[in-house]
Amino acid sequence: MTTHHTIALYPDLPITLAESGTGRPILLLHGGGGPATVANLAAHLAHTGHVIAPTHPGWDGTPRPDWFTGIDDLALAYLHLLHDRRLRDVLVIGSSLGGWTAAELAVRDTAGLITGLVLIDAVGIHVPDEPIKNIFALDPRTLADHSWHAPDRFHIDPATIPAEQLAARQANLATIRVLAGDPYMHDPKLLRRLTRVHVPTLLLWGESDRIVTPAYGAAYASALPEGRLELIPEAGHLPHIEQPQATFALIDAHLKA
Known part of the structure; x- marks a missing residue:
């Protein structure tokens, strides 16, 4: 059973949470x-x-207050959430921009609350020879081609999307621009800071990802003292959607280890 509720993390920053399950706390970042x-x-x-899945x-x-303008704000907010809830032995899992946020959380976790990471096709670092594809410069079809191994299964023509849903997508993109548009999708300081993250870290990467390539994922893994990269065949930027069973199996094995 999943419960949805909103907390006031700061006086002007409400956070909507979906919670389910029991056991080790898992912070899941979209x-x-x-x-x-x-x-x-x-x-x-x-x-x-016990899965805690916030809506950023x-x-x-x-709502997003005017001062909330970067991934560092997002990471600190969730770190404060972990402190407020007095959580320990936390596994943080993040997909794409959520993976970047998870990494920023880990480099700021001086209290040792986080004991494991799973980064799924994460952005967030600068790799000179492997630039992050600029999603704002791609039309919907080209974006699908870069994001999915089988784009025909997942591409939706914007003309067929109801106006309300299309407006919500555009609002989400506007938020991404504010939080991660400049510098685009990375923190120039993060790569060197990752050397201080001494927790087991599984990096899952779709072999067909053209937003951030497997070579980009390899550079991410190399920067983490306990990083391990696993490639998922026939998957792109969201392997947990294209190849859920393979993705789940790798995460389950990581948790058991």
Whole structure:
């Protein structure tokens, strides 16, 4: 059973949370596509842990105060959430922009609350020879071609999307621009800071991802003292959607280890 509620993390920053399951706390962070993109992952993880899945401020119509302008704000907000809830032995899992947020959380976790990371096709670092594809410069079809192994299965013509849903997507993109538009999708300081993150870290990467390539994922893994990269065949930027069983199996094995 999933419960949805909103907390006032700061006086002017409400955070909407979806919680399910019992056991080890798992903070699940969605990417730019919003919370729906990690819903199947939340359902799977709830069988073995207590999943806390926030909706990032500014996504899906949730409020974002004017001062909330960077991924560092997002990371600190969730770190404060962990402190307020007095959580320990936390596993943080993030997809794409959520993976970047998870990494920023880990480098700021001086209290040692986080004991494991799973980064799924994460952005957030600068790799000179592997630039992050600029999603704002791509039309919907080209974006699908870069994001999916089988784009014909997942591409939706914007002309067929109801106006309300299309407006919500555009609002989400506007929030991404504010939080991650300049510098585009990365923190220039993050790569060197990752050397201080001494927790087991599984990096899952779709072999067909052309937003951030597997070579980009390899550079991410190399920067983490306990990083390990696993490639998922026939998957793009969201392997937990294209190849859920393969993705779940790798995460389950990581948790057991």
